[in-house]
Amino acid sequence: MAHIEFADVCVDFPIYNANGRSLKKRLMQVATGGQLGADQQGRVVVRALDGLNFSLNNGDRVGLLGHNGAGKSTLLRVLAGVYEPSSGSARIEGEIGSLIDISLGIDAEATGRENIYLRGGLLGMTRAQIADQIEAITDFSELGDFVDMPLRTYSTGMHLRLAFAVSTIVRPEILLMDEWLSVGDEGFKLKAEARMNELVGATKILVIASHSRELILNTCNRAIWLEHGKIRMDSDPQTVVASYFG
Amino acid sequence: MILFGHENPAVADITAACKRHQLVAMLGWQDVRQRYRRSALGPFWLTISMGIMIGTIGVVFGQIFESPMTEFLPFLAAGMILWTFVSSILTEGCTGFISAEGIIKQLPLPLFVHILRMVWRNVLILGHNIVILPIVFLVMGKAPALTAFLSLPGFVLVVINLTWAALILAVLCARYRDLPQIVNSALQVAFYLTPILWMPKLLPKRAGLYLLDLNPFYHLFEIFRAPLLGEIPTVSNWVISILLAVVGWAAALAFYGMFKRRVAYWL
Numbered sequence: 001m002a003h004i005e006f007a008d009v010c011v012d013f014p015i016y017n018a019n020g021r022s023l024k025k026r027l028m029q030v031a032t033g034g035q036l037g038a039d040q041q042g043r044v045v046v047r048a049l050d051g052l053n054f055s056l057n058n059g060d061r062v063g064l065l066g067h068n069g070a071g072k073s074t075l076l077r078v079l080a081g082v083y084e085p086s087s088g089s090a091r092i093e094g095e096i097g098s099l100i101d102i103s104l105g106i107d108a109e110a111t112g113r114e115n116i117y118l119r120g121g122l123l124g125m126t127r128a129q130i131a132d133q134i135e136a137i138t139d140f141s142e143l144g145d146f147v148d149m150p151l152r153t154y155s156t157g158m159h160l161r162l163a164f165a166v167s168t169i170v171r172p173e174i175l176l177m178d179e180w181l182s183v184g185d186e187g188f189k190l191k192a193e194a195r196m197n198e199l200v201g202a203t204k205i206l207v208i209a210s211h212s213r214e215l216i217l218n219t220c221n222r223a224i225w226l227e228h229g230k231i232r233m234d235s236d237p238q239t240v241v242a243s244y245f246g
Numbered sequence: 247m248i249l250f251g252h253e254n255p256a257v258a259d260i261t262a263a264c265k266r267h268q269l270v271a272m273l274g275w276q277d278v279r280q281r282y283r284r285s286a287l288g289p290f291w292l293t294i295s296m297g298i299m300i301g302t303i304g305v306v307f308g309q310i311f312e313s314p315m316t317e318f319l320p321f322l323a324a325g326m327i328l329w330t331f332v333s334s335i336l337t338e339g340c341t342g343f344i345s346a347e348g349i350i351k352q353l354p355l356p357l358f359v360h361i362l363r364m365v366w367r368n369v370l371i372l373g374h375n376i377v378i379l380p381i382v383f384l385v386m387g388k389a390p391a392l393t394a395f396l397s398l399p400g401f402v403l404v405v406i407n408l409t410w411a412a413l414i415l416a417v418l419c420a421r422y423r424d425l426p427q428i429v430n431s432a433l434q435v436a437f438y439l440t441p442i443l444w445m446p447k448l449l450p451k452r453a454g455l456y457l458l459d460l461n462p463f464y465h466l467f468e469i470f471r472a473p474l475l476g477e478i479p480t481v482s483n484w485v486i487s488i489l490l491a492v493v494g495w496a497a498a499l500a501f502y503g504m505f506k507r508r509v510a511y512w513l
């Protein structure tokens with residue numbers, strides 16, 4: 001049972017300029033009794049998310065819509081547990097999987113095989129689990145003997161295929177994505193599409209940020225439109241897409 | 247007590263990180279392996295340069311202090327190897343979270359994983375550097391002492407102490423970015439204040455009180471180095487090192503518990 005409950009979630013980013021980050025300035029501020037600190041106490045804060053309230057349950061396929069800077073990525077990061085809300089509470093029950101940056105943690109000097117272990121480990125798999133899956137992963141990525149070559153010898157496409165093959169092997173209860181993953185040439189694309197559908201089908205809650213009208217309509221059964229960190233609209237995809245894309 | 251209960255986010259984070267020991271081990275190895283890529287000797291290059299430095303300093307300072315080489319060189323070698331380990335953990339501790347920014351901002355991994363990874367990487371590098379010691383013993387024709395086994399628990403205690411310090415530094419440096427420079431200078435001072443280049447017995451009695459008894463590095467060095475050289479650390483060396491670990495970890499847990507949730511915001 002996966003469940004997400006957001007109550008009045010706000011996320012404020014403090015903006016530290018060079019002054020605010022310097023310990024010396026901070027100590028001086030104490031020593032001078034706050035006179036110097038007049039401008040520094042008025043610390044600039046950017047409110048990325050502002051009073052979000054929603055709850056997600058099993059079977060929810062949520063599309064996040066919104067312009068750049070509307071707070072989609074920040075919301076995904078709060079869901080991933082990267083940021084804890086500055087105020088309000090975010091209760092997240094269920095194992096989280098993030099496919100936001102599938103190349104993260106990949107080492108160009110290491111071989112494909114080593115990278116499978118590395119990436120798999122970062123995604124929370126044990127060595128034994130990866131060892132069980134490694135055949136399937138290398139077959140899927142169609143790398144053949146290249147799997148034992150350093151990654152820097154790979155083409156961009158091969159690199160992405162490897163990252164895709166490992167990253168989509170996990171089956172989390174809550175899946176977070178920033179745009180749909182689509183990699184490779186025509187043949188591979190079909191396979192990747194099937195894998196993605198399977199992955200999304202197996203997950204209990206999907207949250208995907210996207211700018212694609214088709215994706216939201218085809219994949220999601222609920223859409224949340226963020227604007228300036230607030231929920232502008234939270235409804236079924238047809239309604240939200242209609243007003244968002246106008 | 248809330249400090250050690252599961253209500254403390256620090257305790258939860260650290261236990262979760264310890265459960266990921268496989269990942270920590272793999273990432274630490276990966277860091278060391280990167281140094282081996284396209285280089286047959288890899289991290290041994292550092293060992294070689296350290297060996298040369300120990301040899302040079304040994305000859306010069308051995309003459310100045312008029313210490314017999316068979317005594318001074320093993321002392322210097324053990325001290326320099328441990329100092330390299332201590333100072334890299336503390337300086338790399340400063341960038342412990344900063345350098346892992348990419349992972350921290352994307353993946354829900356316990357933050358303490360990044361500290362453990364850094365400590366483990368340095369333990370592996372120490373494993374490379376330690377080969378200097380038997381070579382020095384061999385060249386000096388000195389037989390290793392049986393007490394050397396005692397340096398193992400000493401080493402564990404040193405690592406436990408360094409880990410809490412690295413954790414606190416990692417949090418502080420994520421917030422205050424000029425702190426690593428201060429830590430660097432402080433380490434340089436500590437290097438000269440701690441008996442590494444000079445032997446404690448050369449010190450006049452009064453100065454010894456300040457430079458040795460009040461210097462935490464001295465006690466940590468003794469519990470590792472003395473057994474290697476065939477001496478047994480004093481009880482006070484052990485007691486102070488253990489006390490330091492207990493007090494340090496209590497402080498680190500309280501501090502980390504307070505600021506853990508802010509770390510991602512500061513990066």
